[in-house]
Each structure stands twice: as structure tokens, then as C-alpha cells.
Amino acid sequence: MKKKQFFFLIILIPFVLIYILFFKKKPNNIIKFIKTPISTTSVVIFELNDYHLECLPGFTKYFTDIGFNADILIRYNRSDSMEKFEPKDKIRIFEYKDEKELIHYQKELKKKFRKYNYSLLQTIDQVKNKLKLFKKLGYFDNPKSLFVVHHTDYIETMKIDKFISKEHVFGLADYGILIYLNPNYFGNFYHTHQKNNKISFYISSSINKYYSYLILAVKNLKKKSIDFEINITGHSDDLSLDIIPLELRKYFFFHGRVSYRKLYQVIQKSDFIILNLYPDKIIDNIFRTFRATGSAQLAYGFYKPVIIEENFASIYKFSNETAIIFKNHDLSSGLERATKISSKEYIQMSKKLKYLRETIYNISLNNLKNVLN
Numbered sequence: 473m474k475k476k477q478f479f480f481l482i483i484l485i486p487f488v489l490i491y492i493l494f495f496k497k498k499p500n501n502i503i504k505f506i507k508t509p510i511s512t513t514s515v516v517i518f519e520l521n522d523y524h525l526e527c528l529p530g531f532t533k534y535f536t537d538i539g540f541n542a543d544i545l546i547r548y549n550r551s552d553s554m555e556k557f558e559p560k561d562k563i564r565i566f567e568y569k570d571e572k573e574l575i576h577y578q579k580e581l582k583k584k585f586r587k588y589n590y591s592l593l594q595t596i597d598q599v600k601n602k603l604k605l606f607k608k609l610g611y612f613d614n615p616k617s618l619f620v621v622h623h624t625d626y627i628e629t630m631k632i633d634k635f636i637s638k639e640h641v642f643g644l645a646d647y648g649i650l651i652y653l654n655p656n657y658f659g660n661f662y663h664t665h666q667k668n669n670k671i672s673f674y675i676s677s678s679i680n681k682y683y684s685y686l687i688l689a690v691k692n693l694k695k696k697s698i699d700f701e702i703n704i705t706g707h708s709d710d711l712s713l714d715i716i717p718l719e720l721r722k723y724f725f726f727h728g729r730v731s732y733r734k735l736y737q738v739i740q741k742s743d744f745i746i747l748n749l750y751p752d753k754i755i756d757n758i759f760r761t762f763r764a765t766g767s768a769q770l771a772y773g774f775y776k777p778v779i780i781e782e783n784f785a786s787i788y789k790f791s792n793e794t795a796i797i798f799k800n801h802d803l804s805s806g807l808e809r810a811t812k813i814s815s816k817e818y819i820q821m822s823k824k825l826k827y828l829r830e831t832i833y834n835i836s837l838n839n840l841k842n843v844l845n
Contacts, residue, residue: 530655556659677706
């Protein structure tokens with residue numbers, strides 16, 4: 473490095489530090505949340521976990537469409553899930569460091585939560601330590617508390633019967649157990665109904681799932697010289713590069729643990745979403761009785777047709793107009809049919825998915841309106 477360049481960098485460093493300390497926009501922290509006055513007709517949405525934030529834009533949208541302002545309290549650096557949310561003038565995002573910080577300010581937070589028209593706990597968890605924290609924050613003695621249950625198979629351990637009876641508890645799937653409120657809005661994205669020249673599939677890498685049928689399907693497509701790719705997000709060893717045969721690896725693109733910004737980009741560039749669920753797998757059957765797969769929400773929100781086993785299709789309101797439905801373990805036939813679909817057929821499927829998304833959105837919105845009178 474030349475001497476002039478070195479001296480220039482030395483001179484520049486103090487100015488950079490001044491900018492970072494005083495001028496760079498800082499996140500709204502927990503102190504600011506506690507001290508900021510509440511807008512008229514407001515809901516506070518709180519997420520304790522470092523996941524389920526893909527649901528945040530959808531739940532927030534329901535409230536703003538009804539006429540609420542929304543204050544959102546989430547962990548640091550997780551607000552990218554709300555990047556494309558509109559209208560931005562209806563929301564304020566505040567961030568906290570960790571659970572220790574929440575416990576430190578529990579009295580102030582409890583007092584603040586009670587001042588809102590409603591307080592939505594976006595994920596009520598069955599874990600004892602988390603339930604204790606929710607109690608300290610006043611959720612179980614606040615009549616204006618609302619809850620989202622993601623695992624209804626654990627609902628008895630959550631001790632929220634009185635809120636269920638007054639219909640203040642929501643579920644993501646339409647199982648008839650809780651009030652149906654499906655978060656399928658991710659922001660104001662530009663959506664195209666066109667498919668790629670080379671078919672692109674999306675699948676998530678999740679723990680305790682069976683991916684052998686996917687590998688068999690890829691072998692079949694390779695054997696028939698079909699051009700395609702599979703994009704994967706997530707970090708489970710059940711679906712990783714290590715389990716893919718060498719001759720098939722060129723078809724797989726592993727993105728790993730990604731930001732929500734990156735996840736949305738991957739989904740936008742995909743043609744089909746694979747729902748890797750099978751009726752003879754106990755762990756999978758939970759997703760047609762007690763839990764909702766997040767991949768279905770992504771399909772609704774981005775108008776991407778799914779490839780799904782027939783026993784799961786109707787649960788998520790998919791039909792032959794919006795999905796490629798296969799039987800038993802024959803994922804291979806589903807992927808092959810997807811690669812052969814015409815552009816005209818694909819456009820129609822995508823448009824039907826848009827209509828399905830709007831239908832689900834309106835059902836959910838009316839459900840929330842009825843709960844809030």
C-alpha cells in the first residue's frame with residue numbers, strides 16, 4: 473500500500489466512527505418501545521422466538537387492513553421479514569437483545585402491553601420456561617391478549633382454555649380446533665405467473681423428514697435427460713449435500729440457513745414448491761391434524777403451485793387446479809409431470825393460486841373481524 477493511501481485511510485477512520493455512532497440509523501430498542509407513546513387503535517405483536525417471523529407480515533397485515541396501527545417487538549436483526557410490508561406508516565418495529573433483557577424489564581413490558589387495544593403473542597410455546605416468561609409479561613391475566621398456536625397437539629399444556637372459550641386463540645390451519653387465521657402475505661412483491669425455461673423446484677431441509685423419495689425422483693428425471701434444478705433452504709442433515717449421490721449433485725443448490733430476504737428471493741425464482749409429506753410417516757401426519765407447514769403459506773403468498781401427496785392436498789385447500797397431486801410415495805411422477813407442464817397450464821395454475829390465496833385471506837380477515845367485533 474502506498475504511503476498516501478495509508479495516510480488517507482488513517483484520516484478517514486475517525487469520520488467513519490463518527491458516522492456509525494451518531495448518524496447511522498439505529499434500531500428502535502426495548503427502552504424506546506417502553507417509552508414511546510401508543511398510537512390510537514393499536515395492537516402490539518410480540519415474537520419471543522428467532523423463527524416464525526415469516527408469519528409476521530401476514531398477521532400484521534390483517535390488523536392494518538382492519539384499521540389498526542401495529543407495534544412489533546422482535547429480536548435484533550430479524551426485521552428483514554417485514555422489508556416489503558405495506559403500508560409502512562402503520563407499523564413501528566422495536567427490537568430486543570434476548571430473554572434476559574425481557575426479564576429485566578418485565579414489569580415495564582407488562583404495564584405497556586396492557587395499554588394496547590390488543591396484545592398478540594405470535595407464538596405461544598409449550599416449553600415451561602417460555603410459559604413462565606409469558607406469565608411474567610402478563611399475557612395470561614390480560615383480557616386483551618390474543619394468541620397464535622402453531623402446535624395444537626400441545627394445547628393442553630399451555631393453560632389458555634379461558635382464551636380459547638372467548639375465541640382469542642388462532643391457528644394457522646383450518647382444522648376446526650381454533651379460529652382460522654392464515655398468514656399468507658409476505659409483502660408487496662412483484663409476482664409473475666410465468667414459469668422458467670428450466671424448471672426450478674423449492675424444498676426446505678427440515679429435521680426428521682424422509683428425503684429418499686426426492687432422491688429417487690431426481691434419479692428418474694436424470695435418466696430421462698430432463699433439465700431442472702432444486703433449491704433448498706434450511707440446515708438439517710436429513711437433506712444435505714452429504715447424502716446426495718455424486719452424479720446427482722449438479723441438480724441441487726443448497727442455500728443453508730438464510731435470511732428472510734434471501735428466502736423470499738429463492739421462492740420467487742422457483743416454479744414449484746415440494747411439500748415433502750407422506751401419510752405413513754407419523755411425524756408427517758401431524759401436518760394434517762395439528763400443525764401447518766410453512767411451505768403452504770409460501771405457496772399461497774407467492775402463487776407457486778405445489779407438488780403434494782393426495783392425503784394432504786385438501787387439508788391445505790389444494791386441488792388439481794393449484795397443485796400437482798401424487799399418490800403414496802410416488803413423488804417421482806409428480807416432479808416429472810411438473811417438468812412437462814405447458815406455459816399456458818402453468819399460468820392458469822398460478823392464477824388459480826392467487827384466487828385461493830385471496831379466498832383464504834378474506835376468510836381469515838373476517839374471522840379476525842368477528843373476534844374483535
